[in-house]
Amino acid sequence: MKDRTDRNESLREALRRGDPASEEAGLTPEESQAMRRTVLSAVPPPRERFRLVPVLVTAAAVVLSFVVILTLWRTQEHPPAPHPPTPSPIPSPRPGEGEKNRDLSLAREGAAPLSRRTGGDGRPARASVLAQHRPAARPRSVPPEEPADTPTRQVQFSTPGGTRVIWMLPQTTR
């Protein structure tokens, strides 16, 4: 045991005698400063993109507020036109209802042209049914170039292809 302690002591003595750092005073001030600069410059800076985030968030909020205010203002100034009611599908005449519908049509339109009522080549009759069911074919005002002394009647209807037909008829036409 004593031998081992002595051996350790002599080893420690030998190590301290030949300590590689025994005559080392450390880094010189120049070395220390250079190393410090190198080390501190290696610290990662805060990411650049995060600097713009508050600005971008504020700008987006301002733009969004402006858009909302503008939309509300426009809605109050110009209320949107009511949507025209969707045309209901043409009901297929049930047996016995055809006559009733035709009577109703005649009663509403009064003295409509004969060709329209009777169907003629078949197409006006279809248009007549459309005009009966579509409120889009509502009568419009008489054009101003019409002489005021010749009263006219206006009949509008739409064809199945979407063409709107306007008939201007003298009041006397039957």
Add this chain to the structure above:
Amino acid sequence: VNAPLTTSAILDRTTDSHAATERLTRLFDGHQRRLFLLAVRLAADREEARDLVQETFLRAARSPRSVPDGDSAGEAWLVRTLVNLCRDRWRRLEVRGRGRAVLAEGEEPAGDPEAAAVARATVRAALSTLPPRRRAVIILCELEGRAVREVARLLGVAEVTVRWHLLTARRELARVLRGEKP
């Protein structure tokens, strides 16, 4: 899940960066000399020791969050990093076959006939035969006079491991200093 990106979080990041720089400055000023002396004892020469110290602090700078808070814990982290760097370098040298300096060959620095220089060269060569962690243990215990418990804390190992390294290192060094091959 990423943390929500709020203004305070962004300011915290900037503040964190500033605080990291300050903490690194404190670590450098407080420990660079002690770390350099340890590196001189661990490394083959002064230049290598300087490189090791710089690389150690650079690692702290690149990942400031990995350095624990507190002066004592920060010092332990620096010592462990230095020893690990020394170990990496030692392994590279082993792979290249340059390996261990053999004292038995009687290598002495030319042009330095003084006994102290011879003793330093002898001890350096003897230390270089030890693996880095064992070398660090014997340097911290025998040359710096630290207690086993403190060495265990600095190196992040158990006390029994330090004692085992110390025992083995003494035996190997005694054999090398007697002129036997390691």
